[in-house]
Amino acid sequence: AQSVAQPEDQVNVAEGNPLTVKCTYSVSGNPYLFWYVQYPNRGLQFLLKYITGDNLVKGSYGFEAEFNKSQTSFHLKKPSALVSDSALYFCAVRRDAGNMLTFGGGTRLMVKP
Amino acid sequence: GAVVSQHPSRVICKSGTSVKIECRSLDFQATTMFWYRQFPKQSLMLMATSNEGSKATYEQGVEKDKFLINHASLTLSTLTVTSAHPEDSSFYICSARDFRARTSGIYEQYFGPGTRLTVT
Numbered sequence: 001a002q003s004v005a006q007p008e009d010q011v012n013v014a015e016g017n018p019l020t021v022k023c024t025y026s027v028s029g030n031p032y033l034f035w036y037v038q039y040p041n042r043g044l045q046f047l048l049k050y051i052t053g054d055n056l057v058k059g060s061y062g063f064e065a066e067f068n069k070s071q072t073s074f075h076l077k078k079p080s081a082l083v084s085d086s087a088l089y090f091c092a093v094r095r096d097a098g099n100m101l102t103f104g105g106g107t108r109l110m111v112k113p
Numbered sequence: 114g115a116v117v118s119q120h121p122s123r124v125i126c127k128s129g130t131s132v133k134i135e136c137r138s139l140d141f142q143a144t145t146m147f148w149y150r151q152f153p154k155q156s157l158m159l160m161a162t163s164n165e166g167s168k169a170t171y172e173q174g175v176e177k178d179k180f181l182i183n184h185a186s187l188t189l190s191t192l193t194v195t196s197a198h199p200e201d202s203s204f205y206i207c208s209a210r211d212f213r214a215r216t217s218g219i220y221e222q223y224f225g226p227g228t229r230l231t232v233t
Contacts (some may be wrong), residue, residue, distance in 0.1 A: 044157075
């Protein structure tokens with residue numbers, strides 16, 4: 001079985017400050033990890049993924065995530081938050097190439113001016 | 114990147130009626146499509162996996178007679194909510210897998226914009 005945990009329902013950060021949205025996973029074998037963002041009444045937009053290679057993955061809109069195998073984590077980060085980053089963020093894991101995605105519960109990011 | 118569309122984006126129907134939601138892959142062929150359901154402030158719950166030309170595989174607890182899925186072509190899958198009730202009100206999101214696009218062996222998966230269903 002595979003699972004994803006996003007321990008924070010909501011993260012509040014001031015504009016211009018760095019942000020971190022946490023994600024831990026559980027999967028047998030090597031994980032394929034993803035971050036998606038969802039704006040109100042919209043579908044999911046892909047941000048970034050880790051398949052193999054460098055542990056630090058850079059994605060869309062200035063976001064990056066670091067894969068930490070020992071801590072089974074894949075936290076999403078951004079050096080300087082924007083108000084427009086306010087949205088719902090989902091971490092997801094896939095066990096192998098053809099397996100289905102399992103999503104975390106989501107974390108709402110609120111960036112205040 | 115690849116685009117997945119859904120129609121309609123919003124639908125309101127009366128209790129007891131049926132509603133069909135379409136999911137299309139616009140610029141790629143999707144042999145596999147997924148249907149998710151999302152309740153307010155909650156995560157996506159996979160309802161079923163749809164393979165072109167074969168019957169859909171439903172997740173445990175999802176009524177296949179209530180949520181009819183048809184994947185008749187490589188670019189279209191439909192979800193029909195039959196005899197809808199207010200508790201079926203939700204946000205339904207489809208996703209399509211592009212088997213031509215692989216990165217390190219993993220198939221790319223793209224999401225539609227979602228359909229908001231409200232049953233009155």
